[in-house]
Amino acid sequence: MEQAFCNARVVTRDEDFIGSVLVRDGLIAAVDRGPGGVGEDFDGDVLMPGVIDIHTDNLERHYFPRPNIGWNPVSAAVTHDAACVSVGVTTVFDSMSVGSFFEATARAQDNLARLVEGLHTARESGMLKAGHHIHWRCETTSDELAERLAPLVEHPMTAMLSMMDHTPGQRQYRNIEAHLRGWRERGMSEDDVAARLEEIRGRQARNATANARLVAGFAKARNLALASHDDEDVEHIDEAADLGATIAEFPVTREAAERAHARGMTVVMGGPNLIRGGSYSGNVPASELIEMGLLDAFASDYVPRSLIECAFTLAAAPFGWSLSRAVASVTDTVAAAVGLGDRGVVAEGRRADLVRVRRIRDLPVVRGVWAGGARVG
Numbered sequence: 001m002e003q004a005f006c007n008a009r010v011v012t013r014d015e016d017f018i019g020s021v022l023v024r025d026g027l028i029a030a031v032d033r034g035p036g037g038v039g040e041d042f043d044g045d046v047l048m049p050g051v052i053d054i055h056t057d058n059l060e061r062h063y064f065p066r067p068n069i070g071w072n073p074v075s076a077a078v079t080h081d082a083a084c085v086s087v088g089v090t091t092v093f094d095s096m097s098v099g100s101f102f103e104a105t106a107r108a109q110d111n112l113a114r115l116v117e118g119l120h121t122a123r124e125s126g127m128l129k130a131g132h133h134i135h136w137r138c139e140t141t142s143d144e145l146a147e148r149l150a151p152l153v154e155h156p157m158t159a160m161l162s163m164m165d166h167t168p169g170q171r172q173y174r175n176i177e178a179h180l181r182g183w184r185e186r187g188m189s190e191d192d193v194a195a196r197l198e199e200i201r202g203r204q205a206r207n208a209t210a211n212a213r214l215v216a217g218f219a220k221a222r223n224l225a226l227a228s229h230d231d232e233d234v235e236h237i238d239e240a241a242d243l244g245a246t247i248a249e250f251p252v253t254r255e256a257a258e259r260a261h262a263r264g265m266t267v268v269m270g271g272p273n274l275i276r277g278g279s280y281s282g283n284v285p286a287s288e289l290i291e292m293g294l295l296d297a298f299a300s301d302y303v304p305r306s307l308i309e310c311a312f313t314l315a316a317a318p319f320g321w322s323l324s325r326a327v328a329s330v331t332d333t334v335a336a337a338v339g340l341g342d343r344g345v346v347a348e349g350r351r352a353d354l355v356r357v358r359r360i361r362d363l364p365v366v367r368g369v370w371a372g373g374a375r376v377g
Contacts, residue, residue, distance in 0.1 A: 001025055001373065004039025008047035008356070009323075013332055013345050016323045021047060023352040026373035031346060042356060045367060046323075049331040049344050050090025050353030051307045054160060054225075054268070055135060055249060055299035058083060059094050060107070063115055070111070073118025074127070081128040085377045087305040088355040088366045091335075091343065093135040093160055094119060098149050099142025100166075109148065120157060129369075129376035131353075133159035137229070140165050140211035141203040153218045160338060161219045162227035162249055163212050163240060167204045168197060171230040171252060172281055216243035225338040227268075231256040237263060247337050249299065252283035257294040266337040271298045271306025274313060290319055297333040308357065312364040 006020040010031060020037040022030040062076040062083075084092050096116065097107045122128050134157040138145060152158070169176040183193050219226035227247035228240030237248060237259040248260035248267050257267050267289065273279050274286040289295040298310045307330045313319070314326035328344075335344030343351040356368035369377030 002029075003373065004037065005047060005354075005356075006037035006039045006041055007035055007044060008042035009044055010346055011046060011048040011323055011327050012347060013328065014324055016046075018044070021346065021354070023354075023370070023373045026352055028346060028348055028350050028352050031348060046355075046357040046359075046364075047346065048088075048311075048327045048355050048357060049346055049350075050355055050369070050371065051088045051311075051330045052091040052334040052338075052340065052344060053084070053089050053300045053304060053307060053330075054093040054227075054247075054334055054338055055095045055137075055162075055270075055301060056084070056092060056304055057095050057097075057302050058300070058304055059115060059119065061302075063111070063118075073114045074122050074125075075118075076115070077119045077122035077132075078127050081122070081130055081132070084304045085129045085369050085371070086366065088308045088357065088369055088377075089130060089300070089304050090353040090355070090369065090371045090376075091131045091133070091340065093133045093338070095135045095137050096152075097137045097139065097164075098152060099139035099145040100137075116152075116155065116157075120155070123157070129371055131371065133157055135160040135162065137162050137164055138211070138215045140208045140215065141167060141200070141206075142211065143203060143207060145207065145211045146214055149215070149218065153222060153224075158222070158224065160225040160227065161215050162229045162247075163215050163243075163245070164229040165204065165208055166230075167200055167208075171232045171236070172250075172283065174232065174252065175282060178282075212239070212243060216245070220244055223339075228265075231260065234259045237265070241265060250283075250301070251289075252279070252281070254284050254288065254292065254294070257284070257289050257292075261294055266296045266333065267294055268297045268299050268334075268337070269295055270301035271310045272301055272303050274298070275303075275306050275309050287319075290314070295329075297329045297337065299334075308355075308364050308366065312357075312359060 002024045010019045019033040059080040062079045100107045168179045173179045226245045227249045228245045231251045241263040248265045251257040269286040278285040314321040315323045332344040352373040354370040
């Protein structure tokens, strides 16, 4: 099968230019400069690689569209997939939280099993348009992590692991008073708050170190990408890097991001942090890391649409990145970080995951999506 695109603003690894792209049997067969040619006329629209998202919780909201209202998990996976493709995401790492303490949500053990089975069923039945993988987010403070994680990492969709510690008073929840205020606002008494905090800190003391080593061991044995999560200081980064982590997800301070770069890690920030103008938790803004040359890539976290907006935001004032460099922050750089060497670049021999984009009223609007050369959006 062969198809061609012409008069496109082609974004390659190093530059962008008006040109054409030929796709044959799902791969990019040729990239040429110059206007004219045959095929679908892009009329100057951007032709860029499909977006790669290595951390999204978006599936959960389609499984629980309202609190305590569960949805068919296969249907939820199909809806989630369509939402991702519609904003140019052609490779999705669905982030599943293992060992978190939210038993009334999609992260409860039974719901997690349903989500994974629904996602896998949808993929194997040919219902999904994007390529889906699983990113297991491992809560290292959990008493049950070892028992729960061992069978999960054997799942055929597993592609990435990350190490998390959501103990209040550090990392994402450095402002402990703000965090505890939320507990009080949900009706907890002072005695209940104190007891819960003591319980969580006890789990951290019992488990965090050993469980981090456990997760790292699984990643090494199975050659999976390994990330740290919400690092706060140099010590956090060094501990993760020493265990083999090569990705620093959402560092919460400039110091952590600086150390991650010094240790050769890929620094990934959440797309909503940039698009909203800062972290909702009061942590370091993505814009500050960009200005300091410390940001490499983005993940959507909870808004898949944020990634295409991040790329075009970086390519405009005040950042002024080249379009190639900006697009790489959600494509090529991400692909390299997780070992997907077959995609993420518009170049001969690469997988034809492609997106057509036009900027309208300062927003990038996706006008076409191809996955493996097949039109999916």
